[in-house]
Amino acid sequence: MATDQTNSAAEVLLAPVPGPGPLRQRLERAIVGDIASGRLTPGTALPPSRTLADTLGISRWVVTEAYGHLVGKGVLEARTGSATRVAAVPPGASSVDPVEIRPRQDRPAAPGPGLEHAPGRATHDLAPGVPDLRHVPREAWVRAARDALAEATNQDLGAQPPAGHPAARAAVATHLRRSRVVSGPDAAVVLTRGAADGMSRIAAALAAAGHTHLLVEDPSWAALRDVATGAGLVPVPVPVDDDGIAPEPLRAEAARTGARAALLTPAHQFPLGAALPDDRRAALLDWAREVDGLIIEDDYDAEFRYDRRPVPALQGLDPDRVLLLGSTSKTLAPAFGIGWMVVPPRWRAPVLDVSVRRGPAPGPATLDQLTLARFVADGAYARHLRAARTRYARRRAALLAGLERELPGARIGGIAAGMHVTVDLAGVRVGADADAADAVVVDAAAVVREGAARDLALVDLRRYQATPSARSTVLVVGYGNLADARLPAAVRGLRAAVEAAAG
Known part of the structure; x- marks a missing residue:
């Protein structure tokens, strides 16, 4: 037909x-x-x-x-x-x-797990969560793919191991030990189609083991909360402050609901941008040991820290209590569709069981895995990360200077890391009121609407709240997929959107 x-x-x-x-x-x-x-x-x-x-x-x-x-x-x-x-x-x-x-059970998650907007649809892309798609290392990846295919054995081209190809698991494990101070053998690594796919596997394993609730940061990336819900877990929001998630509220919610698992972003909280201090890290690990629980560490953009060396993964402090999630979505591009988990010993069999039930090819294609292994082993991945860090650090500095110039009084939040900042407009002074004693009162949702009319992609903090507040003055502003040449115009467009919303 x-x-x-x-x-x-x-x-x-x-x-x-x-x-x-x-x-x-x-x-x-x-x-x-x-x-x-x-x-x-x-x-x-x-x-x-x-x-x-x-x-x-x-x-x-x-x-x-x-x-x-x-x-x-x-x-x-x-x-x-x-x-x-x-x-x-x-x-x-x-x-x-x-x-x-x-x-x-036999297909990957839908395209672009974790993406909250379509990259490239706005001329000025200030939405978070997307890396610089103009600088994807295409040639290096193609070389790695050609070499991987040429060297693949007949056995490599056969059935795909549920946890991933051993060479690719070893390459990922080596990279994580060096760059994230991750602890564990190569066998602890399970290759996935991305962070959402990995989250769906551990959530299914938790549900099968009798877990009913999952503690989550509030606000946080909604996609992984939705994955947990789809697996039968009830997300339990725990408020986040300027230092990330606090152990006391987490303990209180755990006691109230019986939750023994938590999903956290310790290295760079999304979206508020804090790095979890050492005392809170230790306290959260103490809680996990006391309740025989599990911490799921979403390491989504931890490679990008600009004022100091990246904070080591929480997983390295207790490999028996922390499962680490990672992927190439933020370092390369979502289209690569490759991720990984570093799984504690007691959860490896349950996670593998979930992977087996998903069919003969639960993870990324074997040739993609072998390409990643070659890409890492040849040093191309490390070179790409170094270049990306330099690029993002420069762009972040230019964005902050532009915001200070165009939106005086706006409060910028988040450590010097990742690909986004928060912009609180509560104290902003623009337009005819720029010299007034009182700041303009503006709602973030109105700014998002005015931005869209100006071909500007913006996101209100409420998008990431478990229960959106009635009012918000905070934007989550990304700069990963913003072209350097368009940054000044993007910030001027943001100012125009704020002025229109305030008017």
């Missing part, structure tokens, strides 16, 4: 089915129901994941995961460079149950 390439669901109201269950499953039920009712016909293009997420006020990861699951079921079709569409020949009712759709 031919599909109408102009057919679009832009005017079709899509919303999750009300009721219990994970948000992702309820959105899938709604899409399947609309197909069954004829509201969505074969060939219909669904809204881009970002557009639908913004419309519904939910995480983009929820939408991309729902789309990905339905692609795996044959309900939807996805092609590179094209919209996700209703399948030309949708499966019969016997193959898709609109009431209960079970998660896929």
Whole structure:
């Protein structure tokens, strides 16, 4: 059956089915129901994941995961460079149950795990979470891929080990020991399709072991909270202050809910930007030992520290109590789809069991793994990281100087690390009121809307709060994917957006 390439669901109201269950499953039920009712016909293009997420006020990861699951079921079709569409020949009712759709076990998470916006859609990209896509080391990666394929044995081209190819696991382990002071044998490394994939595996293992709750930082990256929810865990928000998560509130929430696992970003808290002090690190590890618990360390951008050497991974202080998550999404690009876990001894068998149940190829393609191994062994990865650190440090300094010039009174938050800062507009003075004694009162959501009208990608802090506050004056401003030449214009555009929102 031919599909109408102009057919679009832009005017079709899509919303999750009300009721219990994970948000992702309820959105899938709604899409399947609309197909069954004829509201969505074969060939219909669904809204881009970002557009639908913004419309519904939910995480983009929820939408991309729902789309990905339905692609795996044959309900939807996805092609590179094209919209996700209703399948030309949708499966019969016997193959898709609109009431209960079970998660896929044989496909990766949907494209771009963890991305909250589509890179490159705004001329001035000030949204966080995306590295500099203009400086992806394409030639070095191609050389590593060519060499890896030439050297691969016949056995390498056969069945894929559930935990990943031994050579790639060894290369990742060596890199992490050197750069992150990680402790453990090569066998502790499990290769994944990214941080969200790794989180889904450990969350499933935790749920199978009887865990029901997961302590999470608030605010934090919503995608991993959603992954935990999808695995059956209940996220328990714990407030974050200027030094990161505090042990006392965490202990209180753990005692209240019975939670014995926590998801943290110790090296560089997202999005507030703190590095967890030594005393809090020690106290959190004491808690994990006391309750026989597990700390999941999201090491998302720890390679990028500009005022001193990066803080070593928490995992190195207690490899039996800390599972480290990492990926190339922030260091190279999300499209590489390669991540890793460093798993404590007692959790290796449960995580491996989850990986085996996901099918014959639970991780990234073997050739991609071998390419990464060669890329690391040849020193190309280390050279890329050094260049990226220099570039981001310079860009961060230029951004802060621009913000001081264009938005006097704005408070900048976060250590000199990563690819984002927070900008609190509560004390800002702009426009006719620049010399006034009182600061302009401006809502971050209004600034985001005014920024979009000026082709400026911005994010309100509320996007990352477990329960969004009624009002916010804080923006999370990224500079990873912002071209240096566009930085002055981007900051001027931000000032214009603030002035318009204040007016």
